[in-house]
Amino acid sequence: MRTIFTIVILLSAATGSAFAHAHLDHATPKVGSTVAQSPKEVVLWFTEKLEPAFSSIEVRNEQGAAVSMGKATVIGDRTQLRVPLKALPPGSYKVIWRVLSVDTHRTQGDFTFRVGQ
Numbered sequence: 561m562r563t564i565f566t567i568v569i570l571l572s573a574a575t576g577s578a579f580a581h582a583h584l585d586h587a588t589p590k591v592g593s594t595v596a597q598s599p600k601e602v603v604l605w606f607t608e609k610l611e612p613a614f615s616s617i618e619v620r621n622e623q624g625a626a627v628s629m630g631k632a633t634v635i636g637d638r639t640q641l642r643v644p645l646k647a648l649p650p651g652s653y654k655v656i657w658r659v660l661s662v663d664t665h666r667t668q669g670d671f672t673f674r675v676g677q
């Protein structure tokens with residue numbers, strides 16, 4: 561009886577945390593997209609509210625140099641993370657994000673976008 565009770569608790573905890581993590585919902589520039597003009601900023605939309613002190617975006621060019629300006633800020637209803645960009649010449653850029661959601665879970669990921677053809 562006690563074993564069954566424990567299993568039920570573990571299952572509900574696992575399900576709860578899976579839904580509570582902050583996953584990337586969508587981004588601008590769009591994930592994997594090619595944009596004609598240098599974007600002024602990267603904005604990421606997450607599925608959970610973020611802790612600003614522990615949420616960051618790095619944007620790097622093909623040589624690995626940072627092209628984002630300053631620290632990312634949490635905006636909107638705290639589910640959006642934004643960072644301004646330098647003027648980007650044509651090329652491929654990598655966006656690396658690391659966030660802490662308000663439920664204290666960390667998630668991270670990356671994607672690329674292109675400027676030009």
Ligand SMILES: [Cu+2]
Nearest residue numbers: 577580581665
């Ligand atoms: Cu979580």
